[in-house]
Amino acid sequence: MKVQVSEIKEKSKAALVARGAGEFQADEVAKAVARAEALGNVICGLYYLESYCIQLTSGRVNGTVAPVISRPKPGAVTADARLGFAQPAFARGLPEAVAAARECGVATLAVAHSHTCTSLGYFTEQIAAEGLIGIGFTNASPIVAPPGGNKAVIGTNPFAMTVPGDGKPLMHFDFSTSAVALGKITMAKAAGQKIPLGWAVDADGIPTDDPESALKGALVSAGGYKGWGLGLMVEMLAAGLTGSVNSLDVKGLKLADGPPHDLGQFYILIDPGTHADTLAERFKRVADAVAEQENARIPGASRREMTEIDVPDALWSQVLTLAGSA
Numbered sequence: 001m002k003v004q005v006s007e008i009k010e011k012s013k014a015a016l017v018a019r020g021a022g023e024f025q026a027d028e029v030a031k032a033v034a035r036a037e038a039l040g041n042v043i044c045g046l047y048y049l050e051s052y053c054i055q056l057t058s059g060r061v062n063g064t065v066a067p068v069i070s071r072p073k074p075g076a077v078t079a080d081a082r083l084g085f086a087q088p089a090f091a092r093g094l095p096e097a098v099a100a101a102r103e104c105g106v107a108t109l110a111v112a113h114s115h116t117c118t119s120l121g122y123f124t125e126q127i128a129a130e131g132l133i134g135i136g137f138t139n140a141s142p143i144v145a146p147p148g149g150n151k152a153v154i155g156t157n158p159f160a161m162t163v164p165g166d167g168k169p170l171m172h173f174d175f176s177t178s179a180v181a182l183g184k185i186t187m188a189k190a191a192g193q194k195i196p197l198g199w200a201v202d203a204d205g206i207p208t209d210d211p212e213s214a215l216k217g218a219l220v221s222a223g224g225y226k227g228w229g230l231g232l233m234v235e236m237l238a239a240g241l242t243g244s245v246n247s248l249d250v251k252g253l254k255l256a257d258g259p260p261h262d263l264g265q266f267y268i269l270i271d272p273g274t275h276a277d278t279l280a281e282r283f284k285r286v287a288d289a290v291a292e293q294e295n296a297r298i299p300g301a302s303r304r305e306m307t308e309i310d311v312p313d314a315l316w317s318q319v320l321t322l323a324g325s326a
Helices: 005-018 023-038 046-058 086-104 121-128 182-191 211-216 225-240 279-291 313-322
Strands: 002-004 068-073 076-084 106-114 133-138 159-163 171-175 263-270 308-310
Touching: 002 005, 005 023, 005 046, 005 308, 005 313, 023 046, 023 086, 023 121, 046 313, 068 086, 076 086, 086 106, 086 121, 086 263, 121 133, 121 159, 121 171, 121 263, 133 225, 182 211, 225 263
Parallel strands: 076 106
Antiparallel strands: 002 308, 068 076, 106 263, 133 159, 133 263, 159 171
8 A cells, every 4th residue: 555654654653642652752753663664664664663552551661751861971962761762862862962073073872771763774864964974873682692602692783874965875874783684584484485594593503594493593693703793892882881781681672561671872973074074075986986886886875765655555554553543
């Protein structure tokens, strides 16, 4: 079914408000859902809405709490989500962090004690929209085993980076340090499809192409030990520097009830003109070399924002039910 992105935001917000979320909180989360759909990021869009609603009802996430913003040092801002959604905490902390970055040349924004932020790149692109380089990190529930192991220790632990440009980002990437996002495993299982070898191991640590076995085992890091090291880096920044919990201490992100996620996100905001005004020139040098090669591209170059989305009928019916419009 063809649905306007504006309607996706409207119905998502209505569903969240119907489950007890505040107007501001629901609006910020709904904007993130709609943005994910507009960019074709289905795993972080409406796919998550039912989970948000269920966890609002169970109390696993607080939908009305107001984030607390502080500036412990001139170049550091903390947004305490207080076990609420990440999106409203980031929204309240961003203006202060932008001001700090412009004043100091570089600043950090720690979003602490929050529900999963879902699409990390959603936040770094907001930083870039202010003319700053945005780099972000977050951890998640444990589903990635160390190389040679069979028990999950860290989450998919993504990081994202958006570089500002004239009217649109020069570069944008957002990817997990695991070989694949967990959602692709669950979607393969639901579709009755196998997964490529190299995505996951079973409960005995043996590589598997069966999504059900993978879900009983663990994902693996992208690039083996290299990806594992990046995942640990993200863990230290997202958990260690925000006061939030380790991946090991987070239950499944979509479980109906249980302890709050209590996750952290850590962002670095950089004024690109602080040391030298050469960012655009240096980027163009690389971009021109890439453009000379057929089928090569800069990360994010192929992103296209849509205003109308083809939403599966069953999913849209669920959304309308959640929004009280069915």
